[in-house]
Every structure is written in C-alpha cells, then in structure tokens.
Amino acid sequence: MMELLSSTKSFGGWLKRYRHESLSVRGEMTFAIYLPPQAETQKVPVLYWLSGLTCTDENFTQKAGAFRKAAELGLAIVCPDTSPRGTDYPEEHESYDFGSGAGFYINATVAPYSNTYHMYDYVVQELPHLVETHFPVTDKRSISGHSMGGHGALICSLKNPGKYQSVSAFSPIVNPTQCPWGEKAFSGYLGEDRAGWKEWDATCLIEQAEERLPLLIDQGEADNFLEEQLKPEALEAACEKAGHPITLRRQPGYDHSYFFIASFIDEHLEFHSKALS
C-alpha cells in the first residue's frame, strides 16, 4: 500500500512522493519518483539516485536540476530516503554521520540497528520491485549517487552483476573501511570485526567483481572532504590493478555541494540513458 504525498508537474512530467510500509526496514519509508512525459504513453527506464549524509528524498529533486534532461531523454529517476526513520535507538539522532540520515546503504548486523537498518536490501530489492510493479517503467535500471550515496551506488552495482545497466557517482566514499565516516558507520552497524566490512567497500569489491561495468566518477578538486574521506585514488588504483574500467574526472574548483552535481548531472544522465537504451 502506497500513499501519494504530493504530485508536482515539472518539465512536462510529474514528480511524485510516496510513503509506504517497507518490509526490508520494518517501517515506513518515503521516496520520490520523477516520471518524464514519455511515461504517459510508454514504459521508461529508471535511474536510482542515492543521496548523501543528512539528505532525504528531496535534496536531489530540489537541487540537482536533473528533470530537464530526464524529460528530454525519457528517463525516470527514483530517489529513496537515506535511512529508516521513526525509531529512536541510542546514538541514532545525535550525529549527522551515523543513524538517521546516514544508513550507508548496507544491512546492519549489530542490534538494535540490525532490526531495521537494511538500506541495502531496500534499495537493491524492495524498491525496484515496488517501482516496477506500480509505475510505467521497464526493468532496465541504472544507479548513481553522491558521497555516501556514491558509495551506495558503487557497492549496489558491484555486488549485483546484471542488475544495473550502468553506474556513476559524484564525490563517492570509495573506500569506507579506510576513512573516518566509513569506520564510524561500519563499527556501529557491523561491529568491530573489520573482516566483514570489506563486502561493503567498493575498493575492496573491485578485485572480485564478476561484471566489468565501467565506472563514471566526477570529483570536485575543491571538495573539503576529498583528502580525509573520499580518496578516489584508492578506487582508481584498485581498478588499475584489477583491469576494471573507470573514468575518474577531477573537476577543478568544484566543491562537495549540489551546485557541483547540477553542473555535471546532464552528462551522467546521458551516460546512463545510452546504457539503458
């Protein structure tokens, strides 16, 4: 059962927000879907967009300026929330980089987060099933995201050969087992045994990737988080070692904000649309 929260016309298509009861996270989730004008007469492919720390489904829809190009290309865009909501676990709402707004697109194994923080299952399985059941979309999917969501897009793609036609990321956390954001989140969600962390780390997953889907990554060189948290050179080195195709574009002067995403989102949408057609 899905509840329509709002329906807003944009570039001839419709942005719709829904609330629904999620089995994966055992509670209510909210997501947004942009349906381009083409969806009124035919099925369209879907790009999943995973947002970063502190975001909801609304940051991308309001700030990325993506719907002009999506309407032109005939591409639906689905934006989930960044964590389960509605619980009140210890530490859950105390910092911006753990708990609510910071689900990291993994399945938690440490209680109490293991009860509900199953964002990986949600974005990889439940949400596509829901979307493909209820909307005029094909079963062709691509995935992208920003920062924590860039990490999410990379691991969802690397762990699910055949599931996505293409993957890209803006300013992704490429190696969460080796940076403060990832170490904090993985400790809290997965416990202190670091061996198990590797299956949620794009740089660790590259070596055994069964599918050589080319990675498109844009990274601003004036990004405040570049050196301590993002470290794209780690993924670049792993790709080189494994012979995994990657296009890492370092964009001079750009920061970590949605003004950066907006500047290059059209190129990502064109990249995905080409793979989806």
Next chain:
Amino acid sequence: MMELLSSTKSFGGWLKRYRHESLSVRGEMTFAIYLPPQAETQKVPVLYWLSGLTCTDENFTQKAGAFRKAAELGLAIVCPDTSPRGTDYPEEHESYDFGSGAGFYINATVAPYSNTYHMYDYVVQELPHLVETHFPVTDKRSISGHSMGGHGALICSLKNPGKYQSVSAFSPIVNPTQCPWGEKAFSGYLGEDRAGWKEWDATCLIEQAEERLPLLIDQGEADNFLEEQLKPEALEAACEKAGHPITLRRQPGYDHSYFFIASFIDEHLEFHSKALS
C-alpha cells in the same frame, strides 16, 4: 564594505554570497550573484531576481536550475533577500506574509517599518549601484521574480522607464491592492489610506506607464493561490485597456513551486538575454 560569505563554482562560473551594510534599509543585507564564465574576460549584463514570501537569496540559487542557461548566455544573476533582517518590530516575525521575508519591494511609510523597510530603494537603486561598482557587469539590467517578487519586478520596471531592458514574472501578485496578501502588507507598511497604495500596484501603474516594455508572465493553472491572490486577468485587462504589450502564458498542471519556475526559467533567461544584447 562587502563581506564574501561563500564562493561556489557552478557551470564554470561562480556563485558568490555577500553581506554588506545597506544605507537603504539601515542594516546588514545579504545577496547572491552568479557570475557566468564569460565574466572572467568581459563585462556581462545582469538579471535581477526577486523572490517570493518566506524566501532568502538562496531559494532561487538552489532550486531554479538557472545557472546552466545563464552560463551559456553569459548572463549574471543577482538575488537579493526579501526583507531587511535583524530588527524585532511588533508583528515582524509572526506571520509568513508580513514583516521578515515579506518586504514586498516597497518603501514603508508607517513606523516602525518606515525606519528600515525600504526594499524598493534597495533593489532599484542601492543594489544595482553596488553590483555595477564591484563586479564585471555592464549597466544593462533586466528584472524578474516570483509571486511577491513577480509583483516587485513589475512595479520596479513600470516605475523606472529606461532602467531595465526587459521584465518578466512567474505567478506574480499583479494587483496587490485587491488581494489579501497585498491588503495585509500595504496596510502594515503604508497605512490605511488606500489612495497611496496604487503607486505600488502593477495593475494600477499600467495605465500611466511611460514605457511600453513588453511583459512576459508565466502562470501555473494548478497554482493554489491563483484565484484568491494572483488574479493575472486583472493585469491582462489593464494591459488591454492601456494598449500595453503583455504575453501571459497559462501553463496547465503547474503549481506555485520552484519546480514550475525551473521548467520555464530557460525561456525567461533567453527572453532577457535577447533584450540585453
């Protein structure tokens, strides 16, 4: 003296936010300016954007998706705040449609607002002077805005023949002397003598307009405020009576949000760019 608050690269240009001491409003004001890439080597013309109720300088910059086209056209965009800040008058912060965030781009005559609420002087005189003194811009100006800011754009243009090359508006309050938003604001800022209100009402100003600058207006037909507050037909009738050129486009399905603005902002920027070149 201007203080740079932030500088963010977007579409090859720079979005800069400044705080400065304003003579018009006798206090600090914040504004944003987007400088397109062309401004690094030549002077560029300026579009002034006036925002609606509750907004700051940031709503347009974050949600309108305007910088892609501005960068293409070589157009600077200046976004002022919507009221003075930092005072604490009776009723000033109690409602969304009066006082802070709701300056209505007029000069208040009723105390205490008459001390500082001089948004008309600020956007028509002080801000262009500041911008043209400190940035690589020409003295060619256009003006646009949304809702309360659409009213602002229309009156600034109608009251200042020769000052702007072109004017447009999204969902403007075209006849504030005849709608609840305008009646509340004008009562509070100008007092109960309605005769004086007319000089701040676009529909009233059309008749004696010295310059026949064509008006471009987009209005969503699914706008919740259309019938009670916006009433574009009043302006349309006044233009017809006065022989004033107007293009009023009623856009089916669109609401009052920035998703509507984003859908048509490119066409407005092209309209202004043509007039400015």
